[in-house]
Amino acid sequence: MNTQIMAKQKKQEVAAKTENPLVPARIVRSVPRVDILENAEEMLLIAELPGVSADSLEIKFANDTLTLRGTRQPDITGKPVLGQLVVIEYSRSFVLPQGIDATKISAKLLNGLLEVHLPKAASYKPRVIAVKTA
Amino acid sequence: MWNYWPEFDSQLQSLDTLRRRMDRVFDEASNDTTQEAWQPRAIAVEAESGYALTLDVPGYAEKDIHVSILGDKLTVSGERRHEIPTDWTAHRLERNNVSFTRTFTWPTLLDGDGATASVQNGVLNITLPKAAEARPRQIAVATH
Numbered sequence: 001m002n003t004q005i006m007a008k009q010k011k012q013e014v015a016a017k018t019e020n021p022l023v024p025a026r027i028v029r030s031v032p033r034v035d036i037l038e039n040a041e042e043m044l045l046i047a048e049l050p051g052v053s054a055d056s057l058e059i060k061f062a063n064d065t066l067t068l069r070g071t072r073q074p075d076i077t078g079k080p081v082l083g084q085l086v087v088i089e090y091s092r093s094f095v096l097p098q099g100i101d102a103t104k105i106s107a108k109l110l111n112g113l114l115e116v117h118l119p120k121a122a123s124y125k126p127r128v129i130a131v132k133t134a
Numbered sequence: 135m136w137n138y139w140p141e142f143d144s145q146l147q148s149l150d151t152l153r154r155r156m157d158r159v160f161d162e163a164s165n166d167t168t169q170e171a172w173q174p175r176a177i178a179v180e181a182e183s184g185y186a187l188t189l190d191v192p193g194y195a196e197k198d199i200h201v202s203i204l205g206d207k208l209t210v211s212g213e214r215r216h217e218i219p220t221d222w223t224a225h226r227l228e229r230n231n232v233s234f235t236r237t238f239t240w241p242t243l244l245d246g247d248g249a250t251a252s253v254q255n256g257v258l259n260i261t262l263p264k265a266a267e268a269r270p271r272q273i274a275v276a277t278h
Contacts, residue, residue: 033228033229034226034228034229035224035226035227035228035229036224036225036226037218037222037223037224037225038222038223038225039219039221039222039223040221043225044222046229048190048192048193048229048256049192049256050190050191050192050255050256050257051188051190051255051256051257052255053255074177075177075188075257075259076177076179076186076188076259077179078179078180078181078186079179079180079181080177080178080179081178081179081180081185081241082176082177082178082187082238083175083176083177083178084177085177085179109255111192111193111194111195111253111255111256112190112191112192112193112255112256112257113192113193113256
């Protein structure tokens with residue numbers, strides 16, 4: 001799966017380069033800013049990934065580590081007068097506390113924000129214990 | 135959630151506390167300059183008829199953004215909500231900017247009426263036609 005994604009990224013890079021052969025797109029690495037929240041049910045990670053499409057995004061969870069990776073092509077073409085037309089590779093990893101239910105992780109991309117919902121395993125959720133009276 | 139191996143966890147916790155403190159030191163050291171100065175990343179290109187500008191505005195919806203044009207100046211501002219619901223605990227809040235204003239001055243006058251703006255995937259795309267008098271004009275050469 002990983003090699004597939006790498007092959008895809010390679011293809012995108014080549015595509016970006018061939019669009020304008022005079023100006024090869026430079027690749028810039030970027031660390032997205034995040035908010036990390038927690039409630040009784042889950043942890044929620046919100047990452048800023050503007051301009052990244054869902055299919056160029058890779059979310060991996062292994063050994064309590066969540067890894068985000070996304071590639072972004074230049075949004076416009078032409079003669080730059082401000083900034084540079086670059087390919088941005090977003091990437092960041094997080095070590096999460098134990099007890100995340102890996103099978104229930106879900107993610108949503110909206111307005112350039114990636115929300116990763118990391119539900120806690122049942123045994124890690126707070127439980128209210130009813131006290132019986134004899 | 136932390137009750138399985140109390141000792142191991144408390145070790146981890148103290149490491150975590152240490153890391154947080156160090157983060158805070160670095161955050162505070164850099165805050166003075168970065169906090170105030172957060173500006174969305176911008177890229178602009180020029181064509182004969184006008185300019186195209188993109189601004190990274192993740193988390194801002196179209197209604198959160200205002201664009202105005204005057205002469206050769208374009209001002210973009212945005213404001214968004216950043217509230218944590220009451221039953222949530224925040225572990226990390228890096229997206230703490232809630233507003234920005236950025237003004238761009240262009241080499242030519244702009245045609246404000248012809249400009250368009252839209253937000254997609256957290257990227258604001260603005261097209262700015264040059265004012266009629268700033269566009270290149272084809273002059274026919276007359277022969278006698």
